[in-house]
Amino acid sequence: MAATACVLGIETSCDETGIAIYHTEHGLLAHALHTQAAMHAEYGGVVPELASRDHIRRVVPLARQVLAEAGMAASELDAIAYTQGPGLAGALLVGASFAQGLAISLNKPLIGVHHLEGHLLSPLLCERPPAFPFVALLVSGGHSQLMRVAGLGRYELLGESLDDAAGEAFDKTAKLLGLGYPGGPAVAALAAEGRPDVVRLPRPMLDSGDFDMSFSGLKTAVVTAVAKLPEGDAADARQARADLARAFEDAVADVLVAKSLAAVAHCGAQRLVVAGGVGANRRLRARLGAEAERRGVEVYFPELQFCTDNGAMIALAGALRVSAARSDASGMAVRPRWPLSELAPVA
Numbered sequence: 567m568a569a570t571a572c573v574l575g576i577e578t579s580c581d582e583t584g585i586a587i588y589h590t591e592h593g594l595l596a597h598a599l600h601t602q603a604a605m606h607a608e609y610g611g612v613v614p615e616l617a618s619r620d621h622i623r624r625v626v627p628l629a630r631q632v633l634a635e636a637g638m639a640a641s642e643l644d645a646i647a648y649t650q651g652p653g654l655a656g657a658l659l660v661g662a663s664f665a666q667g668l669a670i671s672l673n674k675p676l677i678g679v680h681h682l683e684g685h686l687l688s689p690l691l692c693e694r695p696p697a698f699p700f701v702a703l704l705v706s707g708g709h710s711q712l713m714r715v716a717g718l719g720r721y722e723l724l725g726e727s728l729d730d731a732a733g734e735a736f737d738k739t740a741k742l743l744g745l746g747y748p749g750g751p752a753v754a755a756l757a758a759e760g761r762p763d764v765v766r767l768p769r770p771m772l773d774s775g776d777f778d779m780s781f782s783g784l785k786t787a788v789v790t791a792v793a794k795l796p797e798g799d800a801a802d803a804r805q806a807r808a809d810l811a812r813a814f815e816d817a818v819a820d821v822l823v824a825k826s827l828a829a830v831a832h833c834g835a836q837r838l839v840v841a842g843g844v845g846a847n848r849r850l851r852a853r854l855g856a857e858a859e860r861r862g863v864e865v866y867f868p869e870l871q872f873c874t875d876n877g878a879m880i881a882l883a884g885a886l887r888v889s890a891a892r893s894d895a896s897g898m899a900v901r902p903r904w905p906l907s908e909l910a911p912v913a
């Protein structure tokens with residue numbers, strides 16, 4: 567039986583300060599998030615220096631808040647986990663320094679978590695979590711990847727975007743359409759007013775026969791389509807922009823749905839997990855849900871609040887790793903099937 571662990575997780579890789587406490591038996595005990603979106607909006611994107619400074623302001627009050635919510639003293643935690651990367655160096659350093667200070671003062675272990683592992687495992691925060699193994703579609707601002715997930719730390723990359731990530735394409739399309747930052751929710755809101763199949767955009771690499779993706783050609787097609795849009799703010803101009811947003815959203819969803827289900831079939835998997843900010847897109851969720859059901863595949867989405875960056879996924883990943891390490895240390899464990907490639911690097 568796995569040992570229990572209760573871990574405080576700290577996420578500061580980009581523009582969200584997220585802190586949470588996860589217990590391997592009792593689940594998520596508390597979580598808090600401060601998003602900097604409004605602060606960066608006037609610059610049209612994340613300003614790294616402003617992000618770091620804001621994390622400094624938020625991290626201590628948010629940590630106090632989650633401890634109070636969980637009704638715990640810091641000394642009752644088993645370990646402190648923080649996002650070690652990838653992300654903005656200055657922003658990461660804020661979370662790392664705070665986590666290290668806390669771990670030293672409490673004399674508890676410190677665990678650096680890979681941000682994408684946090685996203686990958688975030689569907690385990692669901693009330694009805696998926697069992698391993700599963701295929702994961704990881705679609706965030708910087709990454710679009712399909713992974714085969716055999717267990718904790720056992721991840722095989724099946725395919726990925728060769729250029730822009732899906733989230734990046736949403737953000738760039740938002741800019742081209744004169745919408746705010748972050749782009750994904752803004753494009754999705756405009757697309758909700760758009761009509762399907764009025765504008766036709768390409769589905770890059772749809773038939774490439776592998777699990778790689780490309781979204782920069784789609785962005786170029788949006789540039790061309792934007793140049794042809796009627797000017798002004800009249801009803802017809804707004805409708806034309808909404809139709810284009812809808813066409814873009816449909817094109818991205820088509821590619822992600824087709825590639826994900828092909829990967830599931832290739833692996834002979836029964837479960838598909840969707841994670842990362844673009845996983846919050848309602849049209850993608852609906853399309854994937856319907857197509858997976860048609861094929862008898864179970865699909866799992868994190869709650870909307872755990873799709874985008876958050877502390878809960880970092881606390882969860884940290885707690886699972888502490889629990890696994892304790893289970894290993896507390897009893898004899900053998901691994902008859904143990905690929906050398908699964909050894910964790912030491913440095």
Ligand code: KG4
Nearest residue numbers: 706707708733750751843844846847874875
């Ligand atoms: O996972 P995430 O919060 O941060 C990274 O690790 O990158 O993902 C952020 C990305 C952004 O590109 C944002 O525009 C996109 O997720 N996003 C969405 C939606 N909500 C966030 N894209 C499409 N539809 C949404 N509803």
Ligand code: ZN
Nearest residue numbers: 685706874875
């Ligand atoms: Zn992320």
